[in-house]
Amino acid sequence: MTQFLSLLFNGLSLGAIYALIALGFVIIFKASEVVSFTHGSLLLLGAYSIARLSESLGFLGAVLVGLLITALAAFVVERFIINRLRGAPVISLAIVTIGVDIILLTELIRRIGPDILNVPHPWAGESVRIGGIGITQNRLVAMIVAGILIVLFFVAFKYSSWGVAMRASAEDGETAALMGIRQGRVSALAWVVAGVLAGVAALFLVGSPTPGVSSAVYATALRALPAAILGGLDSTGGALVGGLLIGVAESLAAGYQEQLLFLGRGFGEVVPYVVMIAVLLVRPSGLFGTKELTRV
Amino acid sequence: MSEQTVSPPAGATRSTAAAAAPSGPAPARRPSVVKWVLTGVLLLFLLVFPLYFDEFWLRTGFAVFGAAIGAIGLNLLVGTTGQLSLAHAFFLAVGAVSYTYISGESGGLGTRAGLEGLGLPPLVGMVVGVLLAGLAGLVFSPIAARLRGIYLGVASLALVFIGVHVINTWTPVTGGFNGRAAPEFSLFGFTFGNSDPQLFVLGVPFREAERLWYLGLVLLIAAYVFARNLLRSRPGRALQTLRDSEVAASVMGVNVQAYKARVFLVSSMYAGLSGVLYALSIGSIAPESFTLLVSVQYLAMIVLGGLGSVGGAVLGALFVTALPLLFQQYADVLPLVSAPGQGGISAGFAARFLYGAAIILIVLFEPAGLAGAAQRLTQRLRRGRAPARGGPATPPEQPGSAPTPSDRPAQGSNPR
Numbered sequence: 001m002t003q004f005l006s007l008l009f010n011g012l013s014l015g016a017i018y019a020l021i022a023l024g025f026v027i028i029f030k031a032s033e034v035v036s037f038t039h040g041s042l043l044l045l046g047a048y049s050i051a052r053l054s055e056s057l058g059f060l061g062a063v064l065v066g067l068l069i070t071a072l073a074a075f076v077v078e079r080f081i082i083n084r085l086r087g088a089p090v091i092s093l094a095i096v097t098i099g100v101d102i103i104l105l106t107e108l109i110r111r112i113g114p115d116i117l118n119v120p121h122p123w124a125g126e127s128v129r130i131g132g133i134g135i136t137q138n139r140l141v142a143m144i145v146a147g148i149l150i151v152l153f154f155v156a157f158k159y160s161s162w163g164v165a166m167r168a169s170a171e172d173g174e175t176a177a178l179m180g181i182r183q184g185r186v187s188a189l190a191w192v193v194a195g196v197l198a199g200v201a202a203l204f205l206v207g208s209p210t211p212g213v214s215s216a217v218y219a220t221a222l223r224a225l226p227a228a229i230l231g232g233l234d235s236t237g238g239a240l241v242g243g244l245l246i247g248v249a250e251s252l253a254a255g256y257q258e259q260l261l262f263l264g265r266g267f268g269e270v271v272p273y274v275v276m277i278a279v280l281l282v283r284p285s286g287l288f289g290t291k292e293l294t295r296v
Numbered sequence: 297m298s299e300q301t302v303s304p305p306a307g308a309t310r311s312t313a314a315a316a317a318p319s320g321p322a323p324a325r326r327p328s329v330v331k332w333v334l335t336g337v338l339l340l341f342l343l344v345f346p347l348y349f350d351e352f353w354l355r356t357g358f359a360v361f362g363a364a365i366g367a368i369g370l371n372l373l374v375g376t377t378g379q380l381s382l383a384h385a386f387f388l389a390v391g392a393v394s395y396t397y398i399s400g401e402s403g404g405l406g407t408r409a410g411l412e413g414l415g416l417p418p419l420v421g422m423v424v425g426v427l428l429a430g431l432a433g434l435v436f437s438p439i440a441a442r443l444r445g446i447y448l449g450v451a452s453l454a455l456v457f458i459g460v461h462v463i464n465t466w467t468p469v470t471g472g473f474n475g476r477a478a479p480e481f482s483l484f485g486f487t488f489g490n491s492d493p494q495l496f497v498l499g500v501p502f503r504e505a506e507r508l509w510y511l512g513l514v515l516l517i518a519a520y521v522f523a524r525n526l527l528r529s530r531p532g533r534a535l536q537t538l539r540d541s542e543v544a545a546s547v548m549g550v551n552v553q554a555y556k557a558r559v560f561l562v563s564s565m566y567a568g569l570s571g572v573l574y575a576l577s578i579g580s581i582a583p584e585s586f587t588l589l590v591s592v593q594y595l596a597m598i599v600l601g602g603l604g605s606v607g608g609a610v611l612g613a614l615f616v617t618a619l620p621l622l623f624q625q626y627a628d629v630l631p632l633v634s635a636p637g638q639g640g641i642s643a644g645f646a647a648r649f650l651y652g653a654a655i656i657l658i659v660l661f662e663p664a665g666l667a668g669a670a671q672r673l674t675q676r677l678r679r680g681r682a683p684a685r686g687g688p689a690t691p692p693e694q695p696g697s698a699p700t701p702s703d704r705p706a707q708g709s710n711p712r
Contacts, residue, residue, distance in 0.1 A: 035446045084660060090445050091380045092659050095599050098592055099655030106648040110641065222453075222588075229450045264465030273454030277439065280451055284442040 006133045007255035008248060013139035015247020016146035020201040021224035022231065022239035023153060024194030029233050030170035031190030032082055034093040038074075039198055040221040041104040044213075046070035046199035047206045048108055051117035051213045059120055067199040073104075074195030078188050086183075109215045117213040119206050138207030149200060150240060153193075157236060162189060170234065219269070223250070226276035232289025241287060246272045342513055346506040354505035355577065356621045361512030362573030364613035365519045367597040368606055369566020372523060374595070375603035376532070377559045378539030379440065382591045383452035384567050386459035389586035390432045391568030392478070392575040394425035397469045399479040411476055412468045418481045422572050429568025430561045437560035441553050456588050463583040475582025478575035480504075481511065488576075512573060516610070519566060523606045526562070535559055536604075596651045600658055602665025611666045615654075620647035 021039065028036045036042075050066035057065060077100055085093055123137040157163040168176040169186045177183050198221075205220060206213045227246040231238025253260060254268030285291050346354055370384050399421030400413030436455065440448055463470045470476065481488040488507040526532050534555055537545040546552050575581050597616045601608030623643035641649070662669055 035450065081656060081660065088659075091374070091378065091449075092663065094380060094446060094449055095595060096656055096659040098595060099599075099652050099659065102592065102596070102648055102652030102655070106645050106652065110645050225450055225453065229447060233446065264461060266461065266464070270457055270461045273457045277451060277454050280443060280447065281439060284444070284447065286447075 002132050003255065004252075006135070007251050009130075009133050010135055010139060010255075011248035011251030012244055013135060013143040013247070014251055015227075015244035016143050016150075017201050017204050017243075018224045018227045018247050019150060019240045019243025020146050020197045021221060022228035022243045023150065023236060024197040025225065025228035026231075026233060026236050026239040027166070027190045028194045029228075030236075031166055032078070032086075032093075032187040033090060034082055034097060035090070035233070036194070037094060037097045037225075038077055038101045038104065039194070039224070040218045041101050041108060042070055042073055042195060043198040043202045043205070043221040044108050044215070044218050045073055045104060046195075046202035047119070047213045047217055048112060048117065050199075050203060051119045051206070054120055059122055063203060066203070067196050070199035070202070071192045071195040074191040074198075075188060078191035082191075083184055083187065105218060109218075112213065112215055115214070116211050119203070119212060121207050123207075136208045138204060139209075142204035142207070145200065145204070149197070153197075154236065162186070166190060223269075223272040226272045230276045230279040230286050232286030234290055235286070235288035238286055238288035246275060249275050346509050351503075351505045352621075352625060354509045356618050358505070358508045358512045358573070359577045359621070360614050360617045361509075361516045362570050362577055363594075363597065363617040364516055364610040365573065366567050366570030367594055367601070367609035367613040368519055368523045369563040369570065370594045371598040371601070371604065371606065371609040372526070372535070372566070373559055373563035375598055375605065375609075376527060376539060377535045377556070379556065379559070380446065380449035381440075381452045381563075382449055382588065382595065383436070383455040384594045385586045385588065385590035386455040387429045387433060387564040387567035388571035388574060388590065389459050389463060389581075390429040390564070391425040391571030392581045392586070393463065393470050393571075394428045394568070395421040395572040395575055396471075396476060396478045396581050397421075398424050400476065401479070411471060413479075418479055419483060421479070422481070422569070425572045426565050426568040429571065430565035433560040433564025433567075434557060436564075437557040440560060441556045453588070456586070456591055460583050460587055463581075463586065470581065470583075473583060475580050475585075477580045478578070481508070481576050508576060511576075515569065515573070519569070520606060520610065523566075527606065531555070531558070593651075596655055598665075599655050600651065600665055602667030603663075605665065605667035607670075608665050608667030615666075616647075616651050619650060620644050623647055 021043065024039060025036060028034055028039075046066050046069065049069045050062045052062075053065050054062035056062075077097075081096055081100065082093065085096065121138055123141050127134045127136045128140060157166070165176070165181045166186050166189075168179065168181055169183055173183060176186075201221075201224075202217070206217060210217070210220075223246060224243065227242040228239050229242070230245065231240070231242025249271045250268050253271040257265065257268065260267055279287060283289075345357065366384065366388060370381065373379050373381050395418070397412070398414045398416050399418045400411070401415050402411060402413045436452075439451065443451055464473050466472070488504060488511060527536075534545065534550045537548060537550060538552060538555055542552055545555075574585065578585065593616050597612035598609050599612070600615055601610065601612030620643050623646050658665055664671070
């Protein structure tokens, strides 16, 4: 029972990180109707920058500059590529983000090589015990920060003028444009926010129990994509639920690996995709996604 | 329902279908003499190629042939029908693993003793591999048919990861993490190896590379002709209509679900054959040969070549497959590129940079890909002689209008 609770708790903390990434996917999709396959490498870019800069700038400075770099990269992608393709088919947009991803990821992998870069988190790697449940300090901080960010995001999304503008554009882009909402600005801002969220997620994703920044972080970041999809690509709440669900599923599958051995070692890494397929079979638009209506 | 009733919606979408698929609904015209001559010269060149070039070029060629078959298959699915799929590496893996298992021998040396194999003739392995890959596509198609647009793209991602996991885990069949050797191909006693029988043609020894070259060439031509004919036939028109608008297609009497299932079947059979050829070309299979990167490479091939164009897929496969091999071969001559561990950019990375950039540029500036560019060039050449046909006029493509697939009104999974 303790093991189960512990796995559940750890899964939730992992899920909170996934939720941050998935939230990025969702707001990008809502603002510019792009499924950003660039997100995995953006996250790796954030992690790499933080790790490399922390020697010269110290931890806090590195984090701030790292977030800035990630946001800037997202902004550049939006301005110079996505914005020019406004109104293009969804598939072309997805393919172009794959193109960006290839370049960015290749360069990062080339720079990282086989090394594992270390990020000197001020919170140490040892675990805390809360009522018999063990969790690393990193994950605990991650959970708290992610919680705060997610609440902030939802408040901003609901009440701030940016949030209102963004929801209006997602609802009906043309009408929103006629109402004086600048589509380009909404979209650019969405990319920047998604970039920052990915950067924050990167910071925690490379802390313990993960050894550090390596090219394997990319695969981890990619598992937020099923989280976004199973929640429903156009639902911010869905991203949150999807992220947590994927995190818990992965943690449980990894924790009960011995019992699941007939499915092979490392099944935990595949579980997010299995869960996604299972959900999509029942609900093709995800748990909270808008059903697509066909009008003639 | 005649074909004429199908073509208006395809043609109505601002001639995009015609621009994206030169082999598609363009008005029937007499094949020009020039074209026949050019095709003949190309064929002749490919036929005598092994007599003049050494093993490196032949092996590169064989890899390109195999990749081209896979790219044609993916293009039928993504380019023609508008179903974004990142699962191609999975279907490739099904073909390659099936072939290796069915035609491989049981046992092995040392730690490899746990391997199982049926030891059937390689031809059986190839055919069954292709069929099994098709079956896998057919099984996946009901899931795929429920998903629209981008949801399918991400869901198909799952197959790749599950596939790699299975290859890693199912050691007796796949060889597990270390992979296993693929059996040599043979056809009714004629092996595609270095000897048995010894063969000389015009004084040139025909060894494994030469023999495989012809095998790949024949299979690619068959695959090419089949795909072209498919696109020009009634099912081809149905698939293109499906891409432009599912609603319009079903109103026209196209059975949407059935056609989606069929195109998945055909596309994954192509992938299966490509997988078998890949196993033959590398000589072994391993999990890292079927990762997401491979799917992305195939996507790159068809985007570069031109979505919906069969010839374009072959061109794209040539570009994406041959580039890293050429870089590797000429690493010391090329600037910036170097052998691994010497500070420069290694060949694989350099190739990835190039086709990554090419994807972005093509989507931005030439959405019809290399095939589209080639078509525009021939039209410009032709304009001097013949009066301009009423067919696809080629105004400079605006980057925004991106005449790639699926400009259906609902815009994919747009939740409006």
